[in-house]
Amino acid sequence: MLKASSHQGRDPYAPELLHFRKGETIYVEGDPAPSWFMVETGVARTCRFHANGHRQLTGFQYPGDVLGYEQETHRDSAEAVTDVTMRRHRMALPASPAAGDRTTDQSLAITALRNALDNANRCIFLFGRRTAPERLAAFILMTAERLGGYDDIELPMCRTDIADYLGLTIHTVSRTLTQMSRERLITIDGAHRCRILDMPGLRSLAGRHED
Amino acid sequence: MLKASSHQGRDPYAPELLHFRKGETIYVEGDPAPSWFMVETGVARTCRFHANGHRQLTGFQYPGDVLGYEQETHRDSAEAVTDVTMRRHRMALPASPAAGDRTTDQSLAITALRNALDNANRCIFLFGRRTAPERLAAFILMTAERLGGYDDIELPMCRTDIADYLGLTIHTVSRTLTQMSRERLITIDGAHRCRILDMPGLRSLAGRHED
DNA sequence: CGCACTCTTGAGGGAGCTCAACATTTGTGG
DNA sequence: CCACAAATGTTGAGCTCCCTCAAGAGTGCG
Numbered sequence: 001m002l003k004a005s006s007h008q009g010r011d012p013y014a015p016e017l018l019h020f021r022k023g024e025t026i027y028v029e030g031d032p033a034p035s036w037f038m039v040e041t042g043v044a045r046t047c048r049f050h051a052n053g054h055r056q057l058t059g060f061q062y063p064g065d066v067l068g069y070e071q072e073t074h075r076d077s078a079e080a081v082t083d084v085t086m087r088r089h090r091m092a093l094p095a096s097p098a099a100g101d102r103t104t105d106q107s108l109a110i111t112a113l114r115n116a117l118d119n120a121n122r123c124i125f126l127f128g129r130r131t132a133p134e135r136l137a138a139f140i141l142m143t144a145e146r147l148g149g150y151d152d153i154e155l156p157m158c159r160t161d162i163a164d165y166l167g168l169t170i171h172t173v174s175r176t177l178t179q180m181s182r183e184r185l186i187t188i189d190g191a192h193r194c195r196i197l198d199m200p201g202l203r204s205l206a207g208r209h210e211d
Numbered sequence: 212m213l214k215a216s217s218h219q220g221r222d223p224y225a226p227e228l229l230h231f232r233k234g235e236t237i238y239v240e241g242d243p244a245p246s247w248f249m250v251e252t253g254v255a256r257t258c259r260f261h262a263n264g265h266r267q268l269t270g271f272q273y274p275g276d277v278l279g280y281e282q283e284t285h286r287d288s289a290e291a292v293t294d295v296t297m298r299r300h301r302m303a304l305p306a307s308p309a310a311g312d313r314t315t316d317q318s319l320a321i322t323a324l325r326n327a328l329d330n331a332n333r334c335i336f337l338f339g340r341r342t343a344p345e346r347l348a349a350f351i352l353m354t355a356e357r358l359g360g361y362d363d364i365e366l367p368m369c370r371t372d373i374a375d376y377l378g379l380t381i382h383t384v385s386r387t388l389t390q391m392s393r394e395r396l397i398t399i400d401g402a403h404r405c406r407i408l409d410m411p412g413l414r415s416l417a418g419r420h421e422d
Numbered sequence: 423c424g425c426a427c428t429c430t431t432g433a434g435g436g437a438g439c440t441c442a443a444c445a446t447t448t449g450t451g452g
Numbered sequence: 453c454c455a456c457a458a459a460t461g462t463t464g465a466g467c468t469c470c471c472t473c474a475a476g477a478g479t480g481c482g
Contacts, residue, residue, distance in 0.1 A: 120331035
């Protein structure tokens with residue numbers, strides 16, 4: 001399941017660098033989870049599938065973000081949104097045999113988990129009982145912040161990803177973005193690029209007057 | 212902000228037992244977060260408020276669940292749904308001074324965070340682009356599992372809590388529950404008690420044919 | 423008993439989904 | 453390089469689900 005450019009027989013605790021091409025699967029829901037990943041370059045997505053086939057994205061992971069830190073088996077699937085480079089870490093099991101600096105490892109894990117939890121809670125907050133324009137405004141602002149806070153944003157994911165993340169259809173996403181550009185909040189330049197024109201207006205729409 | 216029945220001058224690392232009465236505030240968004248909590252008895256809820264005043268619950272915490280494990284300041288508020296007993300733990304800072312078994316403490320934190328993250332992801336999954344009946348079916352099943360897997364469930368929270376958690380209005384929650392009892396999926400016995408009549412039907416409605 | 427609070431129920435309207443078609447971009451082979 | 457196909461994105465019309473507004477019923481407490 002794990003596509004690794006691995007070298008057998010190396011130090012099993014040295015974090016390993018892996019490459020995935022756009023669209024490739026990193027791991028699948030239900031796979032055993034002996035390791036977790038931190039994005040170095042590119043963007044990944046995590047998702048789950050409903051019984052009815054509907055896909056729900058649970059998050060996008062940018063450089064520095066962690067994914068796959070779960071007990072026993074993975075609770076979601078992960079795929080590469082763009083070409084992506086990730087570092088694979090061994091699970092820091094409490095009862096693991098002697099191996100280097102476990103404490104540092106655990107601290108790293110705690111920080112990573114805390115960030116992941118914060119992101120998850122932010123999502124729950126952002127997308128509970130909100131209109132399509134509010135969700136998209138929040139999404140654009142969130143993405144802009146992740147990418148460094150510039151007004152010019154490269155959206156690495158396709159419309160379907162955005163829709164499955166925000167709990168909308170691609171039609172509504174498309175229509176709403178068009179509407180937002182009509183209202184001079186943003187400009188859309190192709191499918192993967194947009195620019196924030198009216199930051200206060202966008203923040204207000206997202207329900208973030210302060211912060 | 213922290214209402215503690217604390218004894219000054221005790222071992223600062225001994226987890227402390229706190230009591231909160233139904234409706235009492237445990238901590239508030241923005242408070243400094245020098246400690247985190249684990250529920251012993253009762254139920255708590257975490258929530259955030261939108262600029263427009265709308266409340267979004269981010270989770271319910273049952274015995275064994277953790278809350279407030281955040282960096283620097285709390286990212287959400289926490290309140291007691293019922294009378295609740297919690298154990299307060301010190302943050303295990305990587306650079307904290309010598310104090311007992313830090314490693315065990317960190318392992319505990321990792322387990323707690325992992326569970327919290329799993330719950331958060333489950334919520335994102337359950338409530339993305341789903342109808343009111345689907346959300347409520349999922350909610351009832353989730354609550355039943357949390358309470359031990361019995362068919363007879365005591366819902367400790369009020370309708371407003373359920374609505375703010377699922378991103379619905381109390382009207383829709385009420386109407387939908389009534390409808391579900393008309394369809395013989397559940398019975399409603401007062402505001403805080405329900406019984407699952409048709410488990411397969413409920414699982415199917417929640418989109419969980421297997422698992 | 424009366425007040426406050428929570429929950430339930432109904433009628434009407436609007437946001438977003440469905441169905442359908444078209445436009446644009448990307449990829450592939452001649 | 454162009455022709456064509458496939459994938460992705462945009463736009464419109466109609467309908468459904470859930471929110472809004474409004475009122476009534478049940479419950480707990482002084």
